[in-house]
Amino acid sequence: MVRDFQFPDGFRLLPEYFDRAAQKILLQCVREGVKAAPLYRPVMPRTGQPLSVRMSNFGPLGWITSKEGYRYGPTHPVTDQPWPPLPERLGTLWADIADWPCGPDACLINFYDMNARLGLHVDAGENAANAPIISISLGDQALYRLGGPNRRDPTRSMRLSSGDVVVLGGDARHCYHGVDRIFPGTSQLLPKGGRINLTMRVVGRTL
Numbered sequence: 001m002v003r004d005f006q007f008p009d010g011f012r013l014l015p016e017y018f019d020r021a022a023q024k025i026l027l028q029c030v031r032e033g034v035k036a037a038p039l040y041r042p043v044m045p046r047t048g049q050p051l052s053v054r055m056s057n058f059g060p061l062g063w064i065t066s067k068e069g070y071r072y073g074p075t076h077p078v079t080d081q082p083w084p085p086l087p088e089r090l091g092t093l094w095a096d097i098a099d100w101p102c103g104p105d106a107c108l109i110n111f112y113d114m115n116a117r118l119g120l121h122v123d124a125g126e127n128a129a130n131a132p133i134i135s136i137s138l139g140d141q142a143l144y145r146l147g148g149p150n151r152r153d154p155t156r157s158m159r160l161s162s163g164d165v166v167v168l169g170g171d172a173r174h175c176y177h178g179v180d181r182i183f184p185g186t187s188q189l190l191p192k193g194g195r196i197n198l199t200m201r202v203v204g205r206t207l
């Protein structure tokens with residue numbers, strides 16, 4: 001029997017929440033951030049296989065993956081420097097839409113070139129397991145896939161465009177999601193193409 005996809009409670013897509021001018025400001029924030037904390041190519045736990053997505057972080061804690069495993073840490077794994085602070089505009093976005101009593105302490109910066117993808121996964125490394133996750137897309141469109149709490153649940157694919165905001169709150173917070181592909185040439189925001197995704201989370205751990 002083919003089971004239908006039902007959007008999980010707490011999933012919100014806010015199309016073009018950021019207009020072009022705001023996208024440019026956010027892009028500038030990312031450029032400054034990655035000057036201080038350069039994008040690096042992380043590797044999968046155990047296998048050491050490189051991810052196709054390049055990463056960096058804003059905020060007191062950054063999400064890191066290496067041969068040793070997944071974790072949050074206060075410093076960049078290559079430069080050993082603290083992550084740059086969360087840009088104010090992202091903090092305001094959180095305050096405006098998160099409906100959560102505290103702010104994010106981590107913001108992952110994902111950079112996808114035209115061949116990058118991100119396999120289906122659940123964000124599960126946070127102590128604040130029920131705090132929403134808020135993510136922003138900039139640049140080329142992505143084919144985003146949302147599933148259910150189990151890997152084999154039915155999924156629904158949708159295109160995310162520059163300026164879109166996705167909220168994974170409530171039940172959606174525990175659902176599988178990933179990026180199957182990037183559509184090159186679908187945005188002029190990044191002069192050389194590609195997609196940036198900024199993902200804010202509450203880790204909920206004091207160092």
Ligand code: SIN
Pocket residue numbers: 108110118135142144160177178179197199
């Ligand atoms: C993520 O789940 O970490 C990123 C999702 C996205 O790139 O839209």
Ligand code: MN
Pocket residue numbers: 121122123177
């Ligand atoms: Mn995720």
